[in-house]
Amino acid sequence: MDDSARIREIYERISEAAKNWPPTTLSYYKGQPFKALIAAMLSAQTREEQTFLAMNNLFALADNPDDMLKLTDEQITEAIRPVMYWENKVKYVRDIAQRVAANGGVVPQTVDELMEYKGVGWKVAVLTLAVGYGRTEDITVDVHVGRIGKRLGLVNPDTKQPPKINEELKQKLPREYWPHWNGLMVQFGREVCKPTYPQCATCLVRDLCPQIGVVQTGPRSFKDAAYV
Ligand code: SF4
Structure with a gap:
């Protein structure tokens, strides 16, 4: 072969x-660029189940940029506390909501523009475009x-x-x-x-599969770390 x-x-x-x-957490936000962007940013360095919990908390309070800007820092903090580095991500949520609201509610459609947002690196930008817009110039x-x-x-x-x-x-x-x-x-x-x-x-x-680099295999009873 x-x-x-x-x-x-x-x-x-x-x-x-x-x-x-x-399904993956991000798959719930297909075709929804703003939610995909927020979810992708929050998912960084975080277990999937924790991201899912924070997403549900936050989007229950506000699911669009204008409503998100009306939330207090305390409300955002309580919602996203399950994710890693939530202290920084509270600021990123607000920055993203402000920028998208100022852009008429439209999330940018290029990696370079997205990477100008706080908390948005290459992976988050590519993931946002793939999930939110179905764009496929890159592989996340x-x-x-x-x-x-x-x-x-x-x-x-x-x-x-x-x-x-x-x-x-x-x-x-x-x-x-x-x-x-x-x-x-x-x-x-x-x-x-x-x-x-x-x-x-x-x-x-x-x-x-050539199993390149595999040094030990399962089964093993504990659950391995699972990141988005
Ligand atoms: S589980 Fe093992 S055999 Fe399967 S893809 Fe991974 S390394 Fe290859």
């Missing part, structure tokens, strides 16, 4: 299995995408910078996979190819 056939088989098997796995790279890409032999093991991992993946993956790759890898990384103890013995793509 050549590499493109191998990649296609990996994608198809994981896509099929993912239908039965819990997080810890799952990087780790699994290396184990599957799609990314050089020494590559660390997310934009470089994105470029390497884009060389390998068909364009139609780009908007879905991050969500699939998040789900696959939570369920099977876990950070510390990947479930290689029962993995649905074991026969297609």
